[in-house]
Amino acid sequence: MNPANYILLSALLFSIGAIGVLVRRNAIIVFMSVELMLNAANLAFVAFARMNGNLDGQVVAFFVMVVAAAEVVVGLAIIVTIFRTRRSASIDEPNLLKY
Amino acid sequence: MTEILPAEGVFSLLWVLIALPAVGALILLLGGRRTNTWGPYLGILTVVGSAVIAIVMLLAMMAEPAEQRTVIQNVYDWVFVGSFQVSFALQLDQLSIVFVLLITLVGSLIFIYSLGYMAHDPDRRKFFAYLNLFVAAMLLLVLANNYLLLYVGWEGVGLASYLLIGFWQRKPTAAAAAKKAFVINRVGDVGLSVAIMLIFITFGSVTFQDVFGQVGEASEGTLTAIGLLLLLAAAGKSAQFPLQAWLLDAMEGPTPVSALIHAATMVTAGVYLIARSNAIYNAATWAATAVVVVGLITIFMGAIIGSAKDDIKKSLAGSTMSQIGYMVFAAGLGPIGYVFAIFHLLTHGVFKAGLFLGAGSVMHGMNDGVNMRRYGALKGVMVVTFITFMAGYLAIIGIPPFSGFWSKDEIIHAAFERNWVIGAAAILAAGITGFYMTRMIAMTFFGKKRWEDDAHPHESPAVMTIPLVILALGSTFLGMALLFWGDIEKWLEPVVGYESVPTPLPTWVYIVVTLVVVIIGAIIGWVMYARKEVPIEAPHGSVLTRAARQDLYGDAVNDVLVVQPTYRTADALTTFDNKAVDGFVNWTATFVGDLSKRLRRSQTGFARSYALSMVGGAIVLLVALILVRLS
Amino acid sequence: MTGGEVGTGEAIVFWVSGTLAVIGALGMVLSRKAVHSALFIALTMINLAILYVANSAPFLGMVQIIVYTGAVMMLFLFVLMVVGVDASDSLIETIKGQRVAALLMGIGFSILLIAGLGNGLLETTSVGLDAANSANGGNVEGLALLIFTDYLIAFEVTAALLITAAMGAMILTHRERWYPRKTQRQLSQERFAVGEHPGQLPPPGVYARHNAVDTPALLPDGSTSDLSVPEPLRARDDVREVDQDDIEGIRRLSSGSSTTDKGER
Numbered sequence: 002m003n004p005a006n007y008i009l010l011s012a013l014l015f016s017i018g019a020i021g022v023l024v025r026r027n028a029i030i031v032f033m034s035v036e037l038m039l040n041a042a043n044l045a046f047v048a049f050a051r052m053n054g055n056l057d058g059q060v061v062a063f064f065v066m067v068v069a070a071a072e073v074v075v076g077l078a079i080i081v082t083i084f085r086t087r088r089s090a091s092i093d094e095p096n097l098l099k100y
Numbered sequence: 101m102t103e104i105l106p107a108e109g110v111f112s113l114l115w116v117l118i119a120l121p122a123v124g125a126l127i128l129l130l131g132g133r134r135t136n137t138w139g140p141y142l143g144i145l146t147v148v149g150s151a152v153i154a155i156v157m158l159l160a161m162m163a164e165p166a167e168q169r170t171v172i173q174n175v176y177d178w179v180f181v182g183s184f185q186v187s188f189a190l191q192l193d194q195l196s197i198v199f200v201l202l203i204t205l206v207g208s209l210i211f212i213y214s215l216g217y218m219a220h221d222p223d224r225r226k227f228f229a230y231l232n233l234f235v236a237a238m239l240l241l242v243l244a245n246n247y248l249l250l251y252v253g254w255e256g257v258g259l260a261s262y263l264l265i266g267f268w269q270r271k272p273t274a275a276a277a278a279k280k281a282f283v284i285n286r287v288g289d290v291g292l293s294v295a296i297m298l299i300f301i302t303f304g305s306v307t308f309q310d311v312f313g314q315v316g317e318a319s320e321g322t323l324t325a326i327g328l329l330l331l332l333a334a335a336g337k338s339a340q341f342p343l344q345a346w347l348l349d350a351m352e353g354p355t356p357v358s359a360l361i362h363a364a365t366m367v368t369a370g371v372y373l374i375a376r377s378n379a380i381y382n383a384a385t386w387a388a389t390a391v392v393v394v395g396l397i398t399i400f401m402g403a404i405i406g407s408a409k410d411d412i413k414k415s416l417a418g419s420t421m422s423q424i425g426y427m428v429f430a431a432g433l434g435p436i437g438y439v440f441a442i443f444h445l446l447t448h449g450v451f452k453a454g455l456f457l458g459a460g461s462v463m464h465g466m467n468d469g470v471n472m473r474r475y476g477a478l479k480g481v482m483v484v485t486f487i488t489f490m491a492g493y494l495a496i497i498g499i500p501p502f503s504g505f506w507s508k509d510e511i512i513h514a515a516f517e518r519n520w521v522i523g524a525a526a527i528l529a530a531g532i533t534g535f536y537m538t539r540m541i542a543m544t545f546f547g548k549k550r551w552e553d554d555a556h557p558h559e560s561p562a563v564m565t566i567p568l569v570i571l572a573l574g575s576t577f578l579g580m581a582l583l584f585w586g587d588i589e590k591w592l593e594p595v596v597g598y599e600s601v602p603t604p605l606p607t608w609v610y611i612v613v614t615l616v617v618v619i620i621g622a623i624i625g626w627v628m629y630a631r632k633e634v635p636i637e638a639p640h641g642s643v644l645t646r647a648a649r650q651d652l653y654g655d656a657v658n659d660v661l662v663v664q665p666t667y668r669t670a671d672a673l674t675t676f677d678n679k680a681v682d683g684f685v686n687w688t689a690t691f692v693g694d695l696s697k698r699l700r701r702s703q704t705g706f707a708r709s710y711a712l713s714m715v716g717g718a719i720v721l722l723v724a725l726i727l728v729r730l731s
Numbered sequence: 732m733t734g735g736e737v738g739t740g741e742a743i744v745f746w747v748s749g750t751l752a753v754i755g756a757l758g759m760v761l762s763r764k765a766v767h768s769a770l771f772i773a774l775t776m777i778n779l780a781i782l783y784v785a786n787s788a789p790f791l792g793m794v795q796i797i798v799y800t801g802a803v804m805m806l807f808l809f810v811l812m813v814v815g816v817d818a819s820d821s822l823i824e825t826i827k828g829q830r831v832a833a834l835l836m837g838i839g840f841s842i843l844l845i846a847g848l849g850n851g852l853l854e855t856t857s858v859g860l861d862a863a864n865s866a867n868g869g870n871v872e873g874l875a876l877l878i879f880t881d882y883l884i885a886f887e888v889t890a891a892l893l894i895t896a897a898m899g900a901m902i903l904t905h906r907e908r909w910y911p912r913k914t915q916r917q918l919s920q921e922r923f924a925v926g927e928h929p930g931q932l933p934p935p936g937v938y939a940r941h942n943a944v945d946t947p948a949l950l951p952d953g954s955t956s957d958l959s960v961p962e963p964l965r966a967r968d969d970v971r972e973v974d975q976d977d978i979e980g981i982r983r984l985s986s987g988s989s990t991t992d993k994g995e996r
Contacts, residue, residue, distance in 0.1 A: 003855070048786055
């Protein structure tokens with residue numbers, strides 16, 4: 002089996018995450034789809050690190066994890082704040098940028 | 101050969117001649133209402149001052165020998181651009197001095213007359229300011245030593261004429277008449293400016309000395325073109341056919357204006373132009389012929405129109421048109437006629453001014469009424485006016501020894517020197533002159549009273565009658581004075597040239613025939629208007645009479661040829677601007693608005709739609725990358 | 732499991748974990764209830780951790796489980812509880828054409844990506860991390876060396892980012908008190924001012940026969956008080972039916988008759 006299969010798996014997970022962002026309306030589930038996309042990218046990094054034979058890919062994946070964690074923190078805080086005022090967790094609700 | 105001398109001694113005051121009225125105009129216009137009380141007197145003083153200086157210069161000039169009478173004074177280096185060099189320089193010679201004297205002396209008399217005539221007008225000061233402006237511009241015109249400076253004066257008199265015709269600017273007819281005069285003059289001015297351009301191209305200079313010296317080197321075609329263009333200019337300014345329509349309307353202005361501008365001076369500027377450019381016309385015979393034809397047509401047009409008008413001023417205007425036609429006609433005859441054109445110009449200036457001022461006096465007494473059908477039997481009431489008017493009348497119809505006889509008969513004689521047909525035409529026109537002038541005095545001074553109920557005719561005050569008397573003396577004696585004592589032919593010969601060609605019949609024959617025809621015309625006029633009752637309502641009249649009342653349909657022709665097409669073009673352009681240009685601009689605006697309306701629908705406000713477009717973009721990128729890799 | 736080529740063991744691990752990961756991802760996208768999505772993605776993450784370990788990244792695998800699944804997903808669940816664990820998406824799509832376009836684009840995207848990547852990676856060899864891992868005495872040491880030397884600045888900046896994120900979250904969720912806190916007296920007054928049932932909701936009470944939380948309390952006249960069952964259970968229709976014998980007994984008791992099996996009162 003080709004170690005490139007990991008990359009293809011990562012691509013598949015990424016696409017599923019993208020579809021999730023486009024199709025779901027609950028803000029938290031959209032956020033989870035974004036997390037899925039980040040994880041898929043991490044898998045690709047790790048696989049490439051193994052294929053290239055140095056640890057740089059793993060370091061980057063590590064940093065991605067850290068940043069994703071920070072992003073989740075702030076993003077969820079925002080969702081909570083919006084929920085407090087709007088009483089709704091749908092991302093179709095705030096459409097003030099509509100023409 | 102004529103020497104050109106620099107201006108020394110009394111001639112160094114040449115520029116003062118123009119400066120005095122110019123400064124007067126400036127003070128009166130800029131000073132405004134503060135100068136209202138003493139303004140008119142200042143206005144008169146400036147012209148009188150110029151007249152005095154002119155007389156002194158004449159005496160000085162007469163003391164010089166004939167070859168040394170031309171002086172040039174360079175006031176200021178005006179335009180010096182590459183090869184185009186024109187100075188603000190004044191030239192005084194025998195031709196210009198007679199014009200200067202006519203303008204300043206007759207002008208002074210008319211100014212004094214205006215003091216009385218405009219006594220009750222609140223804008224009197226402005227009137228004198230404009231009159232001063234006119235005198236300054238006219239003096240500049242006749243004293244210029246080059247065509248460009250002449251053009252400045254030319255435009256200046258056009259402007260002054262516009263301001264003065266439309267003096268009572270709140271009267272719509274006056275404003276329209278002023279505009280008409282200016283526009284028709286402009287057509288002539290185009291002729292003059294193109295002529296100056298042609299002159300510069302052909303001769304490399306616009307100064308009279310240079311141009312007239314090099315006439316022999318230019319082609320006849322060019323000279324003919326220049327001559328025709330100058331004729332166009334003269335026709336505009338002197339109200340000759342085809343640009344004659346403005347003169348009759350110009351009678352809307354106050355009577356002194358009609359006297360000064362439209363009888364004595366401005367309308368003679370065209371004749372001056374042709375006489376000054378005699379070298380060109382001598383070399384371009386076709387142009388000279390055109391001048392003769394134009395003059396002849398105008399003689400008859402003016403006479404016919406003058407015969408049918410009931411308005412005294414319009415009748416005199418028709419007469420002016422006709423008499424200037426005589427002058428232009430004479431100028432076109434070449435060296436045999438130039439001198440007499442100028443001679444008639446001088447005598448006509450005096451007697452026509454007298455006639456106009458007399459008409460003004462009559463109007464003043466008849467509550468400013470101009471309809472001759474409402475006059476009648478005024479000779480007993482306005483004696484001085486009557487006598488001075490009769491002097492002018494006898495001068496204009498050419499009864500010896502009055503001044504008009506001498507000048508007009510010389511013209512007729514010169515006509516016969518060229519061709520008996522035009523001579524006979526000139527005699528016929530003289531007869532018609534006798535007819536309409538007799539008609540005028542018969543309707544005004546003789547016959548029965550046809551006054552309106554509120555008319556109290558009275559003699560005018562002395563400030564108005566004294567100039568009338570002086571002009572009447574001029575009408576009587578000026579002709580003989582200029583011919584015998586002044587020797588006008590010898591005087592003007594160095595400038596315009598003089599020839600005399602023998603005629604088939606002896607001179608006295610022509611004189612007698614002319615007198616007979618004139619007297620016949622006068623008798624017909626007397627019979628029709630002094631013997632018979634003059635109806636107060638104008639009768640229907642013959643075809644010619646009705647045509648003459650409509651100025652021989654001159655206005656109608658202008659309307660069809662020029663005015664309506666101009667309106668049509670303006671309408672078309674406006675419509676084009678509104679529909680096409682505005683339409684296009686509005687269409688682009690609507691188009692942009694429409695496009696925006698459609699495009700903004702993509703801003704749904706939904707985060708997921710935006711995410712969709714992001715994925716779309718990512719797909720495009722991917723495709724591009726793959727294609728690049730594959731190729 | 733280490734080394735360049737993929738052995739059979741690793742292949743089996745890949746296929747099992749990979750499939751489970753995909754199932755988890757699909758489950759997350761397709762579940763109706765939010766909590767189910769959270770659990771599915773946790774499944775995916777754990778399987779990814781297994782795959783990390785299979786790719787000679789043991790440290791990363793552990794960090795994935797501890798930090799990502801353990802902390803981040805728990806954070807998600809907490810927020811879900813705040814936001815409304817019972818809120819469920821309706822199946823109707825409100826934006827016209829979004830679902831179709833999303834599916835098309837998503838599937839197109841995945842096909843393009845997989846095909847492109849597959850095409851590009853056909854002839855690749857894998858070096859394997861044996862050498863790199865043993866160069867510094869282990870995977871963790873190797874990572875530490877890289878982090879603290881080559882990627883030091885990234886590390887410092889990420890640290891600052893974490894601090895900022897924590898501060899940001901605190902500020903965003905901070906509830907500014909605009910009015911003074913209501914005292915107990917005020918709360919009590921408000922409760923009574925309305926005029927409805929002021930007190931606590933009835934517990935199982937005197938006539939209770941059972942004290943399970945989903946059994947409603949019995950009132951003296953034999954009817955049940957639904958208020959005594961907690962709301963989530965009521966919302967789920969999880970209220971237990973009361974025994975008819977119990978109700979008869981209550982009636983007898985409350986009517987004052989002495990027909991008890993114990994004798995007089």
